[in-house]
Amino acid sequence: MSTTIAPSVVVPSANIADLQPSATIAVAALAAQLRAAGREILDFGAGQPDFDTPQFIRQAAAEAVEAGATRYTATEGMFPLRQAIADQASALAGGRWPVTAHQVVVSGGSKQSIFNACFSLFGPGDEVLVPVPGWTSYFEIVRLARARAVGVPGDPDQGLRVDPDRLAAAASPRTSGLILNSPCNPTGSVYSSDEMRAILDLAAERGWWVLSDEIYRRIAYESAAPSALQVASDPSRLVVVDGVAKAYAMTGWRIGWAVSPEPLARMMTALQSHTTHNAATVSQHAALAALSRVGESDDAIATMVSAFRERRDAALEVLGGVPRLRTVQPAGAFYLFMNVRPFARDGADAGGEIARRLLDEQGVALVPGSAFGSPDWIRMSYAAPLDQVVEGARRISALLHDGVR
Ligand code: PMP
DSSP, X not given: OOOOOOOOOOOOOTTTTTOOOOHHHHHHHHHHHXXXXXXXXXXXXXXXXXXXXXXXXXXXXXXXXXXXXXXXXXXXXXXXXXXXXXXXXXXXXXXXXXXXXGGEEEESSHHHHHHHHHHHHOOTTOEEEEXXXXXXXXXHHHHHTTOEEEEEEOBGGGTTBOOHHHHHHHOOTTEEEEEEESSOTTTOOOOOHHHXXXXXXXXXXXXXXXXXXXXXXXXXXXXXXXXXXXXXXXXXXXXXXXXSTTTTTOGGGOOEEEEXXXXXXXXXXXXXXXXXXXXXXXXXXXXXXHHHOHHHHHHHHHHHHXXXXXXXXXXHHHHTTSTTOEEOOOOBTTEEEEEOGGGOSOSSOHHHHHHHHIIIIIOEEOEEGGGGTOTTEEEEEOOSOHHHHHHHHHHHHHHHHHHOO
């Protein structure tokens, strides 16, 4: 006798009722699915370096495990790692104010650090300014905190960056925070010190919290990308988020951190103590090696950044030949953001249409700009081998040439 099991009806709670799954992760999953079905797919969707974690870091982690680093640490992370992060932050602040280990909370990736900060600072009735285009998770994380993310359109003539006028125009008496991301995902735009200072000054004047997501800071091509720690004149409402994922090719290790005023660090620690507790202990040891063995890290980062630069230049060279294709000139991160509006039939979602056609007709996976609030655009991640980047750019160029109408 067989019993029939009724399909589950799952009604989401109000907490997640409006939540959208991550579009960038969805593209990677679709590309993997097509590949598993036998199609050759060039995947430029992923937001992660294609390099292996540097050997000395892997070795340090293996040694730590053998030496018994297999148990819990303090919720906020082990002290030597927090001290190394605090030392780096103090150096960026140039001695204008000290940063102590008590201001550092280590989490399971900078994504969790951003969640901790937003969930601790913002709630119902609050508005948070988010430059558009902006990383997809900012909008959903702010929403999870039951606050409202207010998109602030970037200036197309300034690499889609925002400025104090644009922020002031989008602000309201309910504005309580602002998320900055430089170098920016998805544009690769980098704010100069002066641009960042003007924004931080406005935020300080209005009493807004600034969450500066600096996960791509070490991946910069023209000159070093400034940290908010270097330019802020007042750190009392500043949260700087960083991590090892991108610069050290350590996405899978899941280590990020927030540097904030100490009372906020205590709140985020309390929050994290009831969610995930400490970030994986072995990964904390790996991150400590990455941060403390500066010479070796600097060499590894320089090698990866020069490879990214070569790929960026190669992609731009091919795509620069496509008439009417506008791209943001990326000065950091590893993304190329392209406006495909002139090539699409779908006026509402040009990026979605072109991304679908690229996948179907050319076997090229990239992310539609709608994931970042900019549906006229597509994002190509050039964190892939040079020959693939060139081939991918050729295929994009072929589709856009054919598709010109
Ligand atoms: N911020 C930005 C702008 C990102 O692009 C990403 C990863 N795609 C993250 C944060 C999250 O990084 P992590 O792996 O440290 O959680």
